Amino acid sequence: MAEAPIRLGMVGGGTDAFIGGVHRIASRIDGHYALVAGALSSTPDKAHASAEALGLPRSYGSYDEMAEAEAARDDGIEAVSIVTPNHVHAPAAIAFLERGIHVICDKPLTASMEDAERLADIARASSALFMLTHNYTGYPMIRQARDMVAAGDLGALRLVNVEYVQDWMTGPAEGKQAEWRVDPARSGAGGAIGDIGTHAYNLACFVSGLTLDRLAADLDAFGSGRALDDNAHVMLRWQGGAKGMLWCSQVAPGNENTLRLRLYGDKGGLDWSQEEPNKLWFTPFGEPKRLLTRAGAGATQGNLDASRIPGGHPEGYLEAFANLYSDAARAIHAHRAGTALPDDLLFPTIDDGLDGMRFIDACVRSSASDSAWVTP
Amino acid sequence: MAEAPIRLGMVGGGTDAFIGGVHRIASRIDGHYALVAGALSSTPDKAHASAEALGLPRSYGSYDEMAEAEAARDDGIEAVSIVTPNHVHAPAAIAFLERGIHVICDKPLTASMEDAERLADIARASSALFMLTHNYTGYPMIRQARDMVAAGDLGALRLVNVEYVQDWMTGPAEGKQAEWRVDPARSGAGGAIGDIGTHAYNLACFVSGLTLDRLAADLDAFGSGRALDDNAHVMLRWQGGAKGMLWCSQVAPGNENTLRLRLYGDKGGLDWSQEEPNKLWFTPFGEPKRLLTRAGAGATQGNLDASRIPGGHPEGYLEAFANLYSDAARAIHAHRAGTALPDDLLFPTIDDGLDGMRFIDACVRSSASDSAWVTP
Amino acid sequence: MAEAPIRLGMVGGGTDAFIGGVHRIASRIDGHYALVAGALSSTPDKAHASAEALGLPRSYGSYDEMAEAEAARDDGIEAVSIVTPNHVHAPAAIAFLERGIHVICDKPLTASMEDAERLADIARASSALFMLTHNYTGYPMIRQARDMVAAGDLGALRLVNVEYVQDWMTGPAEGKQAEWRVDPARSGAGGAIGDIGTHAYNLACFVSGLTLDRLAADLDAFGSGRALDDNAHVMLRWQGGAKGMLWCSQVAPGNENTLRLRLYGDKGGLDWSQEEPNKLWFTPFGEPKRLLTRAGAGATQGNLDASRIPGGHPEGYLEAFANLYSDAARAIHAHRAGTALPDDLLFPTIDDGLDGMRFIDACVRSSASDSAWVTP
Amino acid sequence: MAEAPIRLGMVGGGTDAFIGGVHRIASRIDGHYALVAGALSSTPDKAHASAEALGLPRSYGSYDEMAEAEAARDDGIEAVSIVTPNHVHAPAAIAFLERGIHVICDKPLTASMEDAERLADIARASSALFMLTHNYTGYPMIRQARDMVAAGDLGALRLVNVEYVQDWMTGPAEGKQAEWRVDPARSGAGGAIGDIGTHAYNLACFVSGLTLDRLAADLDAFGSGRALDDNAHVMLRWQGGAKGMLWCSQVAPGNENTLRLRLYGDKGGLDWSQEEPNKLWFTPFGEPKRLLTRAGAGATQGNLDASRIPGGHPEGYLEAFANLYSDAARAIHAHRAGTALPDDLLFPTIDDGLDGMRFIDACVRSSASDSAWVTP
Known part of the structure; x- marks a missing residue:
């Protein structure tokens, strides 16, 4: 019903x-x-x-x-x-x-x-309820990646590298989209690191299941007269010994919206790019690379749950975003009914939001301290 | 309002x-x-x-x-x-x-x-009103390709090749999706040629603006006991002198839903694949290949009109499909208001549907005549 | 020694x-x-x-x-x-x-x-000894494809499609390379079909192990005043029931030297492109696509034998060509020594050359007969 | 003669x-x-x-x-x-x-x-004469990238990011290739950073023309009992204000030999990957991406000089390597003749070698100092 x-x-x-x-x-x-x-x-x-x-x-x-x-x-x-x-x-x-x-x-x-x-x-x-729209977590192949990491398909994680690269701020920041993003009063202390770096960080955490221990950041504002960063290079040390890098930029010509996540463990590796979201590369160490697809052969339950249509029929950004809304709807329906929330909700919460803010803050602090390692 | x-x-x-x-x-x-x-x-x-x-x-x-x-x-x-x-x-x-x-x-x-x-x-x-959902015409890069051909960016067309390849009928046809498609009483005289070949044909016509003169087809049913074709190779002669090939198959392992259209004229070429729908390759003869993107640099009006969100944020199959529904809505709104239909409607009509039926019929006739050239 | x-x-x-x-x-x-x-x-x-x-x-x-x-x-x-x-x-x-x-x-x-x-x-x-330099057979991944077909990894072959597409004759044919190729006295009856179509045909035969039964061809000379074909569409019927298409063109802007071979059987598919020669896509039906590489995981003996350096270090056209020369050297060394020729020689022979000529001849005959099916 | x-x-x-x-x-x-x-x-x-x-x-x-x-x-x-x-x-x-x-x-x-x-x-x-075989500088598209940076096609450089990623040390280091590389007495203070990080660094310098000011490095040995690093994350500050990252790893499953260089200026961007060496992506800011090719349309003199055969016929690692040998031969011929060395020699010199050693040394020092910024 x-x-x-x-x-x-x-x-x-x-x-x-x-x-x-x-x-x-x-x-x-x-x-x-x-x-x-x-x-x-x-x-x-x-x-x-x-x-x-x-x-x-x-x-x-x-x-x-x-x-x-x-x-x-x-x-x-x-x-x-x-x-x-x-x-x-x-x-x-x-x-x-x-x-x-x-x-x-x-x-x-x-x-x-x-x-x-x-x-x-x-x-x-x-x-x-409170839900934060870190929408990239809604992609089916991101759900598959998360499932695979959790299932141990990569073994013990050693490396979690993520980059989120755009080019639209290469020139002077103009237009409604740009205007408030370069204003600290409306945007906050982070420029690119807040706008897209937090997405990258959230995605890395969501898929890897790891918690960040420390980071060392180098933030720059290349755009002339820009008060906030438009590029950030960050080295990551995850709790438990894994390492990583995060690069975000809005001044890299040729990148419309290049969000890429790579994870490597002692048994295998995963590689995903947002601009081809229906694909996920998986390499079990010592075997040929495999191209996993949305709702395709080898799909995990998380992939299937987040898919509406068969493989080969591309779903995109809006469907991934809708997956968060639909997950929220399940929670709201339970709330309406006065029943317990489903235990498989995947939408980002207030805690993820707070984590993201601590990440921005840590990047800004580290960069101001000549890239010293800081705890988020 | x-x-x-x-x-x-x-x-x-x-x-x-x-x-x-x-x-x-x-x-x-x-x-x-x-x-x-x-x-x-x-x-x-x-x-x-x-x-x-x-x-x-x-x-x-x-x-x-x-x-x-x-x-x-x-x-x-x-x-x-x-x-x-x-x-x-x-x-x-x-x-x-x-x-x-x-x-x-x-x-x-x-x-x-x-x-x-x-x-x-x-x-x-x-x-x-009557609208036929040849949904692949709704992709923004297909609209751009159509705009570019019409604007003469390719010069005089010489070649229009299209292929639509799947693999899901490689084994025995099973399940609700397969069942009626292999039954001539419910599916008609065409198997793959009707199910997906018509999409390919319609797409080639939509983008090229050409009319088919004759075709020569070789249809096969590789699946054991299958009454309808699951693979078709077709040679095309377009009115005006251009040539082409159409290949459709549902028995080619490794192809989820590979619809690819290529057009070549004396000034340039275009190449588009449905599984990466936000991209369109354009080569002006003698210059480097350019990768055009949905709502990206160099977008035509048709591309922009069919786009909801900025480049780099993939739109997919469902949005392309929705573009047909939204185009139909514009027509229905005009009908409601008793005003003339907009003159820029792009949805496929009853005539496109009849064309597609003639194409299926011609393929079946040609194949039955040892691949003689027939007129659709 | x-x-x-x-x-x-x-x-x-x-x-x-x-x-x-x-x-x-x-x-x-x-x-x-x-x-x-x-x-x-x-x-x-x-x-x-x-x-x-x-x-x-x-x-x-x-x-x-x-x-x-x-x-x-x-x-x-x-x-x-x-x-x-x-x-x-x-x-x-x-x-x-x-x-x-x-x-x-x-x-x-x-x-x-x-x-x-x-x-x-x-x-x-x-x-x-006589050796014909159908050099594309020298690529390691082509050797792997051949090994895999022979080993039954694709099951019974149903489809062997090949295309060889260039663009350098899009404009008027000029320069030393073009001049003799458009002259029937020096080039023979085939234009593109002789120059590159034979390569495509040879490659399809080499990898599939199939023999062509009949073909139906449609040849065109799009270049103004050109006496020989610069584009050919060919439908193929292989002995034993497999089908295929061959397309060769020298007037398709955006294609430098795009030779692509695809083979599909009832158990799996292979896909190889000359411009990325160190890769071979293999899909066992119902499983994820695998990207096989030169000297990489899952390499066959033929792949390894034809490789000089580790995977990830691209070998190219010249090394593939050299593989034919080295194979010939093994034969010549045996001839010098008066011993039997090695039984694993892979270079194309006079029979392959004669086959290629019959293929050209058949394409020209079929095209002249309104694309009738002819036997090569 | x-x-x-x-x-x-x-x-x-x-x-x-x-x-x-x-x-x-x-x-x-x-x-x-x-x-x-x-x-x-x-x-x-x-x-x-x-x-x-x-x-x-x-x-x-x-x-x-x-x-x-x-x-x-x-x-x-x-x-x-x-x-x-x-x-x-x-x-x-x-x-x-x-x-x-x-x-x-x-x-x-x-x-x-x-x-x-x-x-x-x-x-x-x-x-x-002394020549160091940083062979990746021999690739034609790397020569083109260098020409384009020098010609100002990217404008003022802001970002030079490079990564060199392999997976062959994911498991225990075994075999002749691995053995000496993990032994500080034979390999030196750098593991991956010496073996491949120096290639990446050299390539970034060769193409960008920049000189490194400072770096901050985080080196790890993930392989059990390994004395030398098998992964390095490095942040780069170039003289003149450009920034960058260098990542090298030998423990990232799914990477055979992934060397990738990206450069971004205020006018455009370049992107090159060693595993597809005949391609170079160029984006003039605000225009569509262009795919430049070896000896293809838009080739610079450096590209053409380093090419032997037409575009679309892949040259590879060995040809790039040979370009260094041939450049050395030109120098040796001049030396033989007692004439001045050609002024367009491009092979890496003793100074490049010393630079590379200082880079390794700086990475090791920085990593030992908790990733402090150090001068190479």
């Missing part, structure tokens, strides 16, 4: 924003949500115009107004997607969590460690 | 079918449709169980029943998706078209030439 | 020719030959200038002169490489074979069927 | 060694050398057996004996290739340099900084 759609609201995500549209599509793909309310811009006129263009039943001029009004309705929103610049994440999330409304929040968690810790305290205390 | 969602019904597509699920997701991605009714199986019990599982408001035991009941309602469906085995396409489509309900029909058009021509007559006479 | 180098002569291959230089490098790579004499051009002045530039001890104005003089010397050449335009192959080869000098001859065998048959008679009757 | 072949000797490189065979083939490919003498093993019996198997005219039991005897002959060797374990490089090279015999030496330069500096002093003072 099908569940009634979850009533969803959105903060940020006016019609000229990138990530708001992504969240809306992701919420629709599997049919678990109905978007019914929004405070789509910090400028009320823009908010209302966007809401009208999208056909939203209810539009608000601010998230506070929305939180209050929706909490008071019988048919008010059950969950809210927060897709604003980073510095708004914490106050907005808190406004909803405190009213028992579930929060689906874009990354990184907040713009400051203080905000992050405050939000974490509130989220942990709240009966409402 | 947002349009109200189009009320959609579905014929076929019970919860154990592949393509029904694809149509449902495709209809949701851009938010233009609400699925409100279904006759999801030819077995009423199955139909109702599927409808309940999907949360459909109205479930019917047959398409006839649905067509009649929905046509009588003020809030009845405006459009229907037909996702049954091939032999049901014609009678179901006719039932809806005759009641003024738009039809979105899976390919190939029908199981026989007679059905195809009858349906074509009715569709052309109907005020309702 | 090392063998003394084989004294080698060369006919054709002046310093401005492509393939002569290739033969010279190939003869040096493994150190089995010493090039000591040449008739490097049909123009004596050019011949002597090239010989001097190359430091050849003995230079001749014609192959006849060379054959006679060298046969009379105690230290005369033991073998000769013939690297002229096609129409010279037969008379030159005969001049040497009749004097007991081994012949290493470029492909295709000759420019006419008559020449081919005459040469074949003489070669079979001669005590001297 | 052809030059007489250069009389070449070899130290090390018995028939069971890898790199000796590579040097021999490289010396033969372009026909500039004749190998006439050898001290092929430190064990005289082995040395003589190898010499006989190779057909060498003169065999010696030690390099000292060879140096002395050959220097005394009128037809003695003019150059010697030193292909022993690292600790023998210095004494052997010195023995020949002091007798005026040119030295072609494998990398790294020596096993210790002391040896390196002593050898450098002697090499600089010697009238004989």
Whole structure:
């Protein structure tokens, strides 16, 4: 018997924003949500115009107004997607969590460690759920990689290297997407390391199951007059003895959105690239490389669970994103029913968000200390 | 101002079918449709169980029943998706078209030439719209390829080669997906040539803008006891002097869903593969190869119009499929408003469907005549 | 104990020719030959200038002169490489074979069927050896593919498809390389089909072990005023029931030298591309694709025998060519010693050459008969 | 007029060694050398057996004996290739340099900084030439990359990242190739960082034209009981403000010999991988990626000079290696003639060798100081 759609609201995500549209599509793909309310811009006129263009039943001029009004309705929103610049994440999330409304929040968690810790305290205390959209964890081959590491297919991990490379900030930062990302007040202390480095770090942790012990970072701002890093080289020491590197850059021409994760153990290796997300290279040491595919031969349960259609029919970024929304829907359905949460939920939590903030903070501290090893 | 969602019904597509699920997701991605009714199986019990599982408001035991009941309602469906085995396409489509309900029909058009021509007559006479889901035309890089050919970037076309290769019928045909496809009564005269060869043919026509003059085909059924072809080699002569080959197979191990189109003119060449759909190789003769990407540098308007998110964030099969649904929605909105249809609609029409049937028929005739050249 | 180098002569291959230089490098790579004499051009002045530039001890104005003089010397050449335009192959080869000098001859065998048959008679009757440089058979991964087919790794073969695609004749044919290739008097009845189609055909036979039963061909000359084909589409019926296609083209922009062979049986598939020659894709049906590499994990004996250095250190075209020369050297050493030839020689023989000529002839005949099926 | 072949000797490189065979083939490919003498093993019996198997005219039991005897002959060797374990490089090279015999030496330069500096002093003072076989600099596309950086095609360099990854030491180190590499007495202070890290570093310098300012390294020996590093992560700060990373590993399953160099400036990016050496990706910022090829469209002079055959006919590792030998031959010919050396020689010199040793030393020092930044 099908569940009634979850009533969803959105903060940020006016019609000229990138990530708001992504969240809306992701919420629709599997049919678990109905978007019914929004405070789509910090400028009320823009908010209302966007809401009208999208056909939203209810539009608000601010998230506070929305939180209050929706909490008071019988048919008010059950969950809210927060897709604003980073510095708004914490106050907005808190406004909803405190009213028992579930929060689906874009990354990184907040713009400051203080905000992050405050939000974490509130989220942990709240009966409402908190999910962070580290969307790359939603890819089926990433789920397969995680399954394989957990199953010991690589043996003991020795190396976890990850890179996330873009080129769109090679020239001067211009346009709405760039503007707030280079402003410390809205973005936080991290530039590229916050915007994409946290994705890379989160992905490495998600797949490897490892915890970072220490890091040594060298951050640069190559763009002229840029206050925040647009390139970061980071050496990693994982607890238990594995090592790694993380490189993120937004000034590497020829890279649209090159997120690549490699893991090596004493029995085998894995190699995955986001721009060809339906493939995963697996090499058992001493044997030929194997090309594993989404829903293909040798698929793990995690791969199959995250797949909608047969192998050879590419799923992409939006489906991976939708996997997080659908996982959240399962949790929200359980919450509705008053039953225990499923024990196989995979969406990133407030703790992952806090981890990411500590990672950014550690990178900034290390770089400021001439790349000394620091603990996140 | 947002349009109200189009009320959609579905014929076929019970919860154990592949393509029904694809149509449902495709209809949701851009938010233009609400699925409100279904006759999801030819077995009423199955139909109702599927409808309940999907949360459909109205479930019917047959398409006839649905067509009649929905046509009588003020809030009845405006459009229907037909996702049954091939032999049901014609009678179901006719039932809806005759009641003024738009039809979105899976390919190939029908199981026989007679059905195809009858349906074509009715569709052309109907005020309702007919769209055929040759979904591969919805990929942004295919739209770019079409734009580039039309703009003369390849010069005069000399060669249009296409192949569509799978491996899932290598062993005995088993399972729901295979069963009806090897049965001439339900599938029609073509096996692989009908199931996937028509996609390849349609794609070649869509991008090249060429019309086929003659073909010579060699069809085989390698699977033991198989009544329909599972492999076809076809030589193509296009009107105007270009040549080509079409190869389709379902017995080539190592090919999940390898659809590849190559076009060569006297000024340049294009090469596209469905399993890496966000890429398109373009070589202006005498210059280095260029890798064009979805929404990337050098994107044409057709590429951009068919894209939702920035380059480097892979869109896939479902988004391409959704592009057809969204194009249909634009047409249906115009129909609602009583205005002229947009002149830039790209969805495949009844004529494309009839063309595809003639192509299947010609392949079968040629192969039966020792690969003589025949006119489709 | 090392063998003394084989004294080698060369006919054709002046310093401005492509393939002569290739033969010279190939003869040096493994150190089995010493090039000591040449008739490097049909123009004596050019011949002597090239010989001097190359430091050849003995230079001749014609192959006849060379054959006679060298046969009379105690230290005369033991073998000769013939690297002229096609129409010279037969008379030159005969001049040497009749004097007991081994012949290493470029492909295709000759420019006419008559020449081919005459040469074949003489070669079979001669005590001297005849080798045809279908050099692509020398690639280690091609040797592996052949081993795997023979071992039954693909099961019963169903499909053998091959394509050889270039772009250098897209514009007007110019330059020394192009000039004789478009002249039927020097090239023979085949254009692209003779120049590269024979390579593709030979490779398909070499790896599959199959014999062609019939073919149906469609040949075109797209280049303006071109007397010979520059594109050929061919459907293949192999003895025993397998099918295939062969496509060769020299007018497909974006293809430098794209030779690709695919074989599919009821148990698995293989896929190899000349431009990435150290790789071979193998898919056992129902399992993940495996990327086999030169001298890598899972290498067959044929792969190892044809490799000089470890995997990951690319060997290329010249090493593959050298493998034919080294195989010939083993035969020549046996001939010197008066012992039986090794039973594992893999170089293409006069019979392969005759087969290739029959293939060209059949393609031309079929194309002239509106692509009727013909027997080669 | 052809030059007489250069009389070449070899130290090390018995028939069971890898790199000796590579040097021999490289010396033969372009026909500039004749190998006439050898001290092929430190064990005289082995040395003589190898010499006989190779057909060498003169065999010696030690390099000292060879140096002395050959220097005394009128037809003695003019150059010697030193292909022993690292600790023998210095004494052997010195023995020949002091007798005026040119030295072609494998990398790294020596096993210790002391040896390196002593050898450098002697090499600089010697009238004989010294060449270090950082063979990866010989690839045509590397020459093209260097030309393009020098021509400003990337603009001001910001990032130079390089990785050299293998997997053959994933398990216990066994066999002749592994044995001496894990022994500090024969290999020196660097394991992977000396064996392959120096190649990566040299390549980055060769192409970028940059000089390293400081590095911070984290070295590990994952193999059980291994005294030397088998993995190194290194952060790089180049003079002038560019940054970078170097990763080398011999314990990453799935990597046969993955050497990859990426350079990014404010105008464009380059990406090259050794396992597909005939390709070079170039992206002018804001334009589509271009795939440049060996001797293909857009080839620079350096690319063409290092190429023997047309694009699409893969050249490989051995040809790249041969390019160094041929460059050395040009220098030796000039030396013979008493003329000035050509000013476009590209082979790595004693200074490059010393640089490499300082790089190893700096990595070891940094790693021992908890990855502090150190000056090489």
